[in-house]
Amino acid sequence: MTPTSIPVAPGDNLLGHGHLFQDDRLPFFRRVTDQGDLVAARMVHRSFYFVNGPQVAHEMLVEKARSFEKSPGIRILLHDLAGQGLFTSEGDLWRRQRRLLSPLFHPTQLQTYVGAMNGEALRARERLKEGERTDLAAEMTRIAMSVVGRALFDARTFDEADELGEALTVALGWVNDRMATPYMTLQVSALEMTEYLDGKLPPWLEDVRARARAALDAPILMPGRNDPTVVKALEVLDKRIQAIIDDRRASHADRKDLLTRLLYARDADLGGEGMSDKQVRDEANTLFIAGHETTATALAWSFYLLARDPAARAKVQAEADAFGPEGPTSYDPEKLAYTTRVFKEALRLYPPVIVLPRRALERVEIGGHTFPERTLLFVNVYGMHHRKDLFPDPERFDPDRFSPENEAKRHKSAWVPFGVGPRVCIGNHFALMEGPVVLATLMRGLSFEVEPQDVEPETFTTLRPKGGIWARVRRRSAL
Numbered sequence: 001m002t003p004t005s006i007p008v009a010p011g012d013n014l015l016g017h018g019h020l021f022q023d024d025r026l027p028f029f030r031r032v033t034d035q036g037d038l039v040a041a042r043m044v045h046r047s048f049y050f051v052n053g054p055q056v057a058h059e060m061l062v063e064k065a066r067s068f069e070k071s072p073g074i075r076i077l078l079h080d081l082a083g084q085g086l087f088t089s090e091g092d093l094w095r096r097q098r099r100l101l102s103p104l105f106h107p108t109q110l111q112t113y114v115g116a117m118n119g120e121a122l123r124a125r126e127r128l129k130e131g132e133r134t135d136l137a138a139e140m141t142r143i144a145m146s147v148v149g150r151a152l153f154d155a156r157t158f159d160e161a162d163e164l165g166e167a168l169t170v171a172l173g174w175v176n177d178r179m180a181t182p183y184m185t186l187q188v189s190a191l192e193m194t195e196y197l198d199g200k201l202p203p204w205l206e207d208v209r210a211r212a213r214a215a216l217d218a219p220i221l222m223p224g225r226n227d228p229t230v231v232k233a234l235e236v237l238d239k240r241i242q243a244i245i246d247d248r249r250a251s252h253a254d255r256k257d258l259l260t261r262l263l264y265a266r267d268a269d270l271g272g273e274g275m276s277d278k279q280v281r282d283e284a285n286t287l288f289i290a291g292h293e294t295t296a297t298a299l300a301w302s303f304y305l306l307a308r309d310p311a312a313r314a315k316v317q318a319e320a321d322a323f324g325p326e327g328p329t330s331y332d333p334e335k336l337a338y339t340t341r342v343f344k345e346a347l348r349l350y351p352p353v354i355v356l357p358r359r360a361l362e363r364v365e366i367g368g369h370t371f372p373e374r375t376l377l378f379v380n381v382y383g384m385h386h387r388k389d390l391f392p393d394p395e396r397f398d399p400d401r402f403s404p405e406n407e408a409k410r411h412k413s414a415w416v417p418f419g420v421g422p423r424v425c426i427g428n429h430f431a432l433m434e435g436p437v438v439l440a441t442l443m444r445g446l447s448f449e450v451e452p453q454d455v456e457p458e459t460f461t462t463l464r465p466k467g468g469i470w471a472r473v474r475r476r477s478a479l
């Protein structure tokens with residue numbers, strides 16, 4: 001079948017559906033799931049497709065993963081921030097880097113980071129005063145940023161966190177504002193034109209084409225990139241991380257953090273050589289960015305959901321109270337079984353990454369339709385997580401959807417907050433450890449009276465709680 005038989009999403013105007021992406025993203029993502037597993041939409045002149053069903057998502061991300069790359073938009077937007085790091089690289093570079101980085105996330109290695117997870121939650125516990133009114137979303141960002149800072153840079157007191165954190169927020173804000181804009185479409189079209197012309201030009205023009213192609217990897221057609229605040233933020237990120245690398249190389253410190261392991265990782269493909277400083281910096285930036293805001297928002301939503309469900313809260317509390325006064329200082333999944341279900345259900349209702357965009361590298365058949373090379377397909381994570389045939393009564397918070405029996409009954413690509421297939425989140429086990437460890441550590445010592453208003457999700461680079469999640473801190477006397 002040709003893609004012309006795929007239903008078209010309602011609500012397009014002259015520029016296509018881009019305005020719905022900007023102003024009405026979540027309702028739009030839900031509406032398109034009612035139209036079927038594959039739904040067509042348009043951004044200016046460019047068609048793309050929503051993938052709303054687990055089987056089709058699986059076919060695309062797992063079975064035919066080799067026929068796809070991430071959409072160039074992601075690469076362009078993150079060019080200045082994450083360069084050629086694991087999130088944005090493709091092909092041989094990605095394969096080599098994934099192989100080099102995977103051991104850092106092996107379950108036995110992950111145990112070594114539990115100290116940072118528990119320790120940073122304990123520091124927050126000490127910082128928070130009885131009766132204080134606090135924004136749990138901001139609090140979770142502080143904790144998650146420090147956890148990844150400690151795991152990555154072994155920064156004990158993570159003083160850099162504030163400056164780096166501010167710089168990251170500015171840079172990610174720029175990325176967010178440029179997503180799904182006509183500028184984005186313009187830049188991707190220009191890039192695709194240079195790809196299309198490959199091998200079709202006389203030799204004297206080929207050099208121009210190749211240079212234009214390379215230049216278009218950076219977001220040169222998007223406004224605001226030269227804004228002094230953005231430039232400054234990128235400089236801060238670059239300089240601080242480079243300074244940590246320089247320090248580590250100079251001191252030959254035998255540290256156990258991810259950065260040291262990145263610096264000393266060797267691969268046969270590199271003839272036993274290590275990565276360049278630029279590659280290490282791109283990977284460090286990538287892990288720092290990918291590794292904190294996602295976990296932080298999922299933790300914040302977990303507190304919000306628990307505040308509205310006293311029975312679930314009591315079960316998490318019981319698990320937390322079974323630990324010593326410091327909470328979980330090592331990781332035993334059995335002891336955090338219910339807390340993990342809560343965290344997973346928060347990731348279902350509010351997946352931090354709501355869409356997985358891909359571009360076809362070749363003509364490919366997906367869901368019984370044949371798509372030409374360069375077709376854009378977006379796995380609609382948010383929409384799929386709210387489908388009532390996959391998750392009955394989908395708006396209801398029900399952690400038991402993630403009991404082993406219930407998980408076994410579902411299609412394995414129905415719940416994909418971490419993606420699936422070869423490009424699955426490399427930090428998924430890290431996050432599934434960090435979420436429950438932080439929740440239990442905090443709840444062992446504190447309780448939070450969350451203010452009862454409804455909080456709307458807003459799409460920043462992740463699905464954040466709009467306006468934050470405000471709560472009054474109560475120190476528990478049982479300690």
Ligand code: HEM
Pocket residue numbers: 070086087088098148286287290291292294295298351352353355356357416417418419420422423424425426427428430431
């Ligand atoms: C709840 C927390 C997290 C969520 C929801 C999340 C989500 C995701 C998703 C959806 C992807 C795949 C994107 C795609 O296929 O297009 C991804 C990739 C990635 N994530 Fe995570 N992530 C989380 C935590 C982490 C942590 C803790 C780290 C590292 C410390 C991390 C590092 C990465 C990296 C490096 C990639 C790229 C992997 C590759 O392409 O090979 N993430 N993440």
